[in-house]
Amino acid sequence: MKVGILGGGQLARMMAQxxxxxxCEFVFLDPKADACAGQLGELVVAEWEDASALDRLSACDRITCDFENVPATVxxxxxxAGHPVRPAANAFAAAQDRLTEKRLFESLDIEVAPxxxxxxxxxxLDALDRIGYPxxxxTRRMGYDGKGQYLLRTPEDLEPAWAELGDHELILEGWVDFDFECAITxxxxxxxxMRCYPLSRTVHADGMLRLAAAPANVDAGLRERAEACxxxxxxxxxxxxxxxxxxxxxxxxxxxxxxxxxxxNSAHWTIEGAVCSQFENHIRAVCDLPLGATALRAPALMFNWIGAMPSTDAxxxxxxxxxxxxxxxSRPGRKVGHATLLAETWPALVPVALELKEDLPQPLDRLLDKLVSI
Structure with a gap:
């Protein structure tokens, strides 16, 4: 079966792997000639709306995406035109606009910040009167990995925030004083x-995911509510x-x-830590193959490498x-790799992870303390 993927980054690469x-065989459409998935299939270098490029992609048996900002209209x-696109455009339309996304959550009784x-x-100014500081x-669109947002702590932040973002359609969200973050896949x-992977506990810095641990150490009721959402x-x-x-x-x-x-990114640990990885299960679902088991093989801790790969020696x-x-x-702010540490139990994993601190790039060393102390 030939699978077309809009986007040729690391997610497409791992889907192909x-x-x-x-x-399966793979065809990737990406605007960048150096898209890293191109090593594993045919790479079509073109903009998303390029008609001739889409014609080449439409020859595939199934079409999917590795990037949430592929235009839903495409x-x-x-x-x-009769080509099986999975997931469908409605999911991308909802995820591409933060206001639409929040309203969707509200309609499903998933609690959100004001x-x-x-x-x-x-x-x-009216929104701040209602929501308050911080x-x-x-921006409502094209915001990912911390892009397109400004934290308003006091009224003094209004002018620089407006200078940076005022040319866009925007959304104001109340600050959530959360205990921790998690993700359900x-x-x-x-x-x-439907099948759910174990809940992941996640740690971010500067809007980017840096660490993910599974299974999340939470009570059963919270885990069940996350899965239900x-x-x-x-x-x-x-x-x-x-x-x-x-x-x-x-x-x-x-x-x-x-x-x-x-x-x-929060479920990259599933490659080694789950019976069937998120990447394999995505392809299975898209291609109408039986779903694989999502059960945990072993407790896992994933490190995200941002900007440059660390030294591999140690x-x-x-x-x-x-x-x-x-x-x-290598490039500042770019996701260039990851590593996943496994152990038979979480208590056995923690001391091994802490021994790595001196070899971890900043801020992973500091964030690791935060994760293992929860």
């Missing part, structure tokens, strides 16, 4: 069968593939932050540390 043993065009649309300065001013097939969202969207819902936990409350209609000597270099050029 999982799908090739299933007998996916609708492919689907209207929010308000902002189309001008008057809207912003608050996050965000759901896989659903076209027949409606993920299942509800996937069912409502008639979703096919893997979907991740990111959540804040504040006391006994869980609040929806955002969702990704694709495989997700880290590769660690037993059960699994290394992933995406083959991307």
């Amino acid at each position: 999982a799908g090739i043993p299933l007998g 996916l609708e065009r492919l689907a209207d 929010f308000a649309p902002v189309s001008g300065r008057t809207d912003l 608050a996050l001013l965000k 759901v896989v659903r097939n076209a027949e409606g069968e 993920g299942r509800l969202l996937a069912e409502h969207l008639d979703y096919v593939g893997c979907l991740t819902l990111e959540l804040f936990v504040a006391g006994d409350r869980i609040l929806g932050n955002e969702f990704a209609p694709r495989v997700h 880290l590769l000597n660690v037993p059960d540390l699994h290394w992933h270099d995406y083959g991307k050029q």
Whole structure:
């Protein structure tokens, strides 16, 4: 089966690595000539709306995405022409607009922080009167990995925030004083069968995921509510593939932050830590193959490498540390790889992880203390 993927980054690369043993071939469409997935299939270098490029992609048996900001209109065009696009364009349309996303969560009774649309300065001042400080001013579109947002702590932040973001349609969100963050990944097939991966506990810095641990050390009731939210969202969207819902936990409350209609960084640990990885299960769902088991193989801790790959000398000597270099050029703020540490139990994993601190790039050394102390 030939699978077309809009996007040729590391997520497409790992989908291909999982799908090739299933007998799949891959075609990637990406605007960048150095897209790292191109090593594993045909790479079509073109903009998303390029008609001739989409014609080449439409020859595939199934079409999916590795990037949530592929224009939903492009996916609708492919689907209207009779090509099986999974997940469908409606999921991307919802995830691409933060206001639409928050309203969707509210309609499903998934609690969210207070929010308000902002189309001008008057809207912003009115919203701040209702929501108060601190608050996050965000672009409604193209915001990922911490892009397109400004933290408003006091009125003195208004002018620099407006200078940076005022040319966009915006949303103001109340600040959530959360205890920790977590993420639930759901896989659903076209027949409606759903499975959940163990809840991941996540740690971010500067808006980017840095660490993810599974299983999250939370009580059963919270885990069940997180799974219920993920299942509800996937069912409502008639979703096919893997979907991740990111959540804040504040006391006994869980609040929806955002969702990704694709495989997700917080579940990279599933490659070694689960029976069937999120990447394989996404391809299985998209291609109408039986879903794989989502059960935990072993407790896992994933380190995200941002900007540049760290030195491998010390880290590769660690037993059960699994290394992933995406083959991307180093660049500040760029996701270039990850590593996943496994152990038989979480108490056995923690001291091994802490021994790595001196070899970890900043701020992972500091964030690791935060994660293991929870």
